[in-house]
Amino acid sequence: MIEGTGPALAFWGLSALTLVSAGGVIVSRNLFHAVLFLVLAFIGIAGFFLLLSAEFLAMAQIVIYVGAIAVLMLYAIVLTPRAGRDNRETWMAVPALFVAVGLAAVLLFAIHDTDWAKSARAYVLSAGELGRELLGTWVLPFQLASVLLTAALVGAVMLVRSPEEERKEEEE
Amino acid sequence: MIWLPFLVSEHWWDLRDLGNLSREILELIERGLGSEVAYIVSPLIGFVASFLLFVLPTQLYLGVYGERRLIGRMQSRLGPNRVGKFGLLQPIADAIKLIQKEAITPRGADRWVMWTAPVVFVAPAVLVWAVIPFGPNMVIADLPTGLVYYLAVAALPVLAAFMAGWSSNNKYSLFGAMRVVAMAISYEVALVLALLGVVLFTQTLSLQEIILWQRDLDIWLVFLQPLAFIIYFISASAELNRTPTDIAEAESEIVAGYLTEYSGMKWGLFYGMDIGYAIAAAAFGSTVFLGGWSFFGLEEWVPPWLILIVKTQLFYFVFIWTRGTLPRLRIDQLMGLAWKYLLPLAAVNLLVVAAERLWWKEAELGDGIVYLFAAINIVLAVVLLVGWARALGYRPERVRTRPRLVKEPLGYVPADSSAGGGQ
Numbered sequence: 001m002i003e004g005t006g007p008a009l010a011f012w013g014l015s016a017l018t019l020v021s022a023g024g025v026i027v028s029r030n031l032f033h034a035v036l037f038l039v040l041a042f043i044g045i046a047g048f049f050l051l052l053s054a055e056f057l058a059m060a061q062i063v064i065y066v067g068a069i070a071v072l073m074l075y076a077i078v079l080t081p082r083a084g085r086d087n088r089e090t091w092m093a094v095p096a097l098f099v100a101v102g103l104a105a106v107l108l109f110a111i112h113d114t115d116w117a118k119s120a121r122a123y124v125l126s127a128g129e130l131g132r133e134l135l136g137t138w139v140l141p142f143q144l145a146s147v148l149l150t151a152a153l154v155g156a157v158m159l160v161r162s163p164e165e166e167r168k169e170e171e172e
Numbered sequence: 173m174i175w176l177p178f179l180v181s182e183h184w185w186d187l188r189d190l191g192n193l194s195r196e197i198l199e200l201i202e203r204g205l206g207s208e209v210a211y212i213v214s215p216l217i218g219f220v221a222s223f224l225l226f227v228l229p230t231q232l233y234l235g236v237y238g239e240r241r242l243i244g245r246m247q248s249r250l251g252p253n254r255v256g257k258f259g260l261l262q263p264i265a266d267a268i269k270l271i272q273k274e275a276i277t278p279r280g281a282d283r284w285v286m287w288t289a290p291v292v293f294v295a296p297a298v299l300v301w302a303v304i305p306f307g308p309n310m311v312i313a314d315l316p317t318g319l320v321y322y323l324a325v326a327a328l329p330v331l332a333a334f335m336a337g338w339s340s341n342n343k344y345s346l347f348g349a350m351r352v353v354a355m356a357i358s359y360e361v362a363l364v365l366a367l368l369g370v371v372l373f374t375q376t377l378s379l380q381e382i383i384l385w386q387r388d389l390d391i392w393l394v395f396l397q398p399l400a401f402i403i404y405f406i407s408a409s410a411e412l413n414r415t416p417t418d419i420a421e422a423e424s425e426i427v428a429g430y431l432t433e434y435s436g437m438k439w440g441l442f443y444g445m446d447i448g449y450a451i452a453a454a455a456f457g458s459t460v461f462l463g464g465w466s467f468f469g470l471e472e473w474v475p476p477w478l479i480l481i482v483k484t485q486l487f488y489f490v491f492i493w494t495r496g497t498l499p500r501l502r503i504d505q506l507m508g509l510a511w512k513y514l515l516p517l518a519a520v521n522l523l524v525v526a527a528e529r530l531w532w533k534e535a536e537l538g539d540g541i542v543y544l545f546a547a548i549n550i551v552l553a554v555v556l557l558v559g560w561a562r563a564l565g566y567r568p569e570r571v572r573t574r575p576r577l578v579k580e581p582l583g584y585v586p587a588d589s590s591a592g593g594g595q
Binding site: 004005006030032033036039055056059060062063066067068070071072074075078126127 | 207208211212282284285315316317321325330331334338346350353357377
């Protein structure tokens with residue numbers, strides 16, 4: 001499976017890092033700390049991608065999840081009053097638990113049903129291959145995702161328009 | 173090919189390419205102690221070679237001492253000149269002072285996050301150097317996706333700055349942190365689009381191969397992609413919070429931004445690594461746009477790493493120059509510059525490159541065509557930069573708006589306020 005001491009060490013180290021920081025996300029009372037733990041977990045996942053020689057995916061993971069998504073999450077927390085420090089118990093933990101268990105079940109089902117030996121041979125995840133697959137075989141989902149993101153962007157702009165601007169536009 | 177004794181060779185004792193020496197050391201270790209030890213030692217060698225031998229000295233002497241002296245010269249003052257001959261020992265004295273100074277943590281601060289923020293800030297500054305090639309064999313990790321690696325690692329300090337600003341529990345720090353993030357998100361888009369133009373030309377993401385491409389065609393990408401180069405320069409200096417664009421730590425507005433509550437060596441780490449990131453951006457820029465360690469054949473005679481170092485320092489000098497010359501911009505001006513000026517230009521640049529590359533490939537033209545592309549792109553860059561600036565209402569001021577001294581009875585003539593200066 002894993003060849004060599006170095007990769008094995010890296011695998012166990014990364015596993016420990018990812019699991020501990022994922023646990024930290026759940027346990028920490030402070031939302032800001034939770035997001036920082038989440039960043040660590042993302043970095044651990046990027047390390048796994050590196051171990052699987054999908055280095056472009058690892059870089060993309062860091063650029064997108066750490067560089068953009070986590071930073072935006074932090075931004076949202078800072079802009080939300082009273083979200084930052086010392087949260088108490090809420091009943092929202094119960095639905096969250098259900099969603100988490102459901103998601104884990106779906107993932108486990110997918111992992112169990114995939115023929116790993118076959119799929120590991122079929123794909124080489126270099127940047128060039130990835131690009132060709134995305135813009136060739138999977139071009140439709142790729143474009144749909146872009147449309148979705150554009151729609152979200154337009155929606156966000158509509159949401160944050162100030163009432164004065166809206167009034168001005170109505171008058172015109 | 174005839175063998176010339178003074179060309180850079182592959183012998184381990186040829187210090188003009190230190191990659192040979194490190195490869196020799198690693199092979200010895202692998203034979204003597206096994207591959208596990210070599211696995212651990214190899215990044216250490218890279219760290220020592222690039223960071224301790226080049227980056228840290230450059231940071232101290234060009235960044236701390238040279239920058240202050242040069243800006244002093246540009247602003248008609250002396251700069252540090254007391255400690256040692258010409259003030260050369262000033263960075264050392266500063267470091268000693270910072271180390272023995274107390275690092276205060278405010279009572280309301282988030283102790284842990286405030287403590288980790290400088291650590292998170294420093295680590296990527298070291299990691300960035302892993303992909304910068306200093307010579308044909310002198311690169312720590314020649315990743316096939318080196319360019320994306322650089323972008324990924326260079327995005328991490330934003331997180332550290334945000335951590336610092338939030339954990340200080342100070343409104344000025346928080347303002348600074350929010351501004352850092354706003355700037356980074358805005359300018360990252362234009363920067364990545366500009367670099368995409370380069371990647372489209374070279375068809376590779378590996379920095380080493382980008383240099384080889386430039387060397388083989390005997391042209392630097394700055395001539396092929398002048399627009400991308402200018403966008404890279406502006407965006408990089410905005411992301412690094414250097415003075416024309418340093419609203420995130422503008423001391424006249426928000427004290428020192430996210431650094432307000434830091435003192436002692438914790439502040440020193442932020443300060444030093446800010447310079448480190450600027451040097452890394454200079455090295456990356458000279459690798460991608462200015463041919464890296466190659467210089468039209470000169471790299472076979474003199475050490476390639478010396479060429480890269482000279483290019484990096486000249487690039488960094490331009491950073492210092494802009495810092496010493498230009499006034500600070502407001503935040504709305506900076507956001508407008510990113511979204512209304514640089515981003516459309518980067519998109520147009522990308523379209524032009526894609527068209528040229530397609531034509532080059534489909535018509536099966538020779539490599540000489542790049543000189544035509546260079547001519548087209550330089551003209552296009554000038555037209556687009558000037559034209560789009562005019563369209564947006566940025567106009568060069570032709571009337572004299574500065575007060576000036578003249579030998580007349582009134583002596584001091586104020587600025588001509590009736591001739592409005594446009595923007």
